[in-house]
Amino acid sequence: MKAGTERVISDKMNYLAEHGYEVTLITYEQGSHPKAYPLHPSIRHIDLNTRFFVIEKYGLLKRLIMMSRMRSSFRKRLQQILDEVKPDYYISTTYSINLIDIILSVRTQARKIVESHVACYTVMKSNNYNHQFMMRTLASLYDRWILGKLSKADLMVVLTKGDARDWSLYSDRVMVIPNPVTQYPEHVLPHDGNGHRIICVGRLDSQKGYDMLIDAFAMIESQCKGWHIDIFGEGSDKAMLLDKINQLGLQKRIIIHSPTPEIFYEYQRSEFFVLSSRYEGLPLVLLEAMACGIPCVAFRCKYGPEDIIQDKKDGLLVDNGDVQVLAEKMLWMIIHTEERLCMGQTAREDIRRYEKQAIMQQWLDLFT
Secondary structure, eight states, X not given: OOSHHHHHHHHHHHHHHHTTOOOEEEESSOTTSOOSSOOOXXXXXXXXXXXXXXXXXXXXXXXXXXXXXXXXXXXXXXXXHHHXXXXXXXXXXXXXXXXXXXXXXXXOSSEEEEEOOSOGGGGOGGGGOXXXXXXXXXXXXXHHHHHHGGGGSSEEEESOHHHHHHHTTTOSOEEEOOOOOSOOOSSOOOOOSOOOEEEEESOSSGGGTHHHHHHHHHHHGGGSTTOEEEEEOOOTXXXXXXXXXXXXXXXXXXXXXXXXXXXXXXXXXXXXXXXXXXXXXXXXXXXHHHHTTOOEEEEOOBSSHHHHOOBTTTEEEEOTTOHHHHHHHHHHHHHOHHHHHHHHHHHHHHGGGGOHHHHHHHHHHHHO
């Protein structure tokens, strides 16, 4: 899978390897699949080959038996690797929250760090059963048990101040270190303000809120002739989004493209970026767009946009889920060319605080 988290973790490991750290990457379901991004040749990769996803096709009883056996195998293999490697720092992410009880209970002298790349509430199973009282109650008990295990970590590292407040309910040692911007172009294409392109980047799924983006643009499309939206992404909602675009007669105004490795070039060919997400960890795409000198319009979703964007200075913020105001802010950005250009210049300067050297120095300081 290729996403922001995979990119950030790969960049972080490569930086540490380049600066003399011995880095071992442990996965447990990678198998023979290629890695999401290239890794420094000194980085050792070990896969535990505990493919939990394969048990989903079985019935409940067999699934429970296989889960127990696989968790036992996971624990044993992980312990063997830690005994061999003897790391100083042992880092896991909350994407493995279902295994965090094992991850944090294995024997090691290493400092145990858990880092979160998603908002706290999105990892809670109880949020999947809002209208099923019994299942929500059981899921809440599970959440309380599994998240309670985080107290065994020496430190939790999260991406935003808002998320730190949420995670502090489960750990009294929470620190904020944001993700670095993937790339800060030394030079960017000049903007004269005469383009008519809005850009959006991200997976085509419910989290990214493209359905709300389409509704917002439909409200203003008659007032901004010539303007169009280019969306770069793939995902399960693609057919639904294309159908929605067709129903609104916006086929020539909103175009969905496949992901591209040249996304920084695409940012620079755009006038501004829109983030319509329902929730985020820390949206890397905002950092990337602003590094390319274009301002952003974003929902104040949990979490990230409020940490990154300074409202009316280098972008515009909208109350989360308010489609009407999102439309109004997009139209304001379209009409106010001079202000848009100034915001883009300010955004490029402001985002320097997220450059890789500055963020990785925080990790080095943490280690030392």
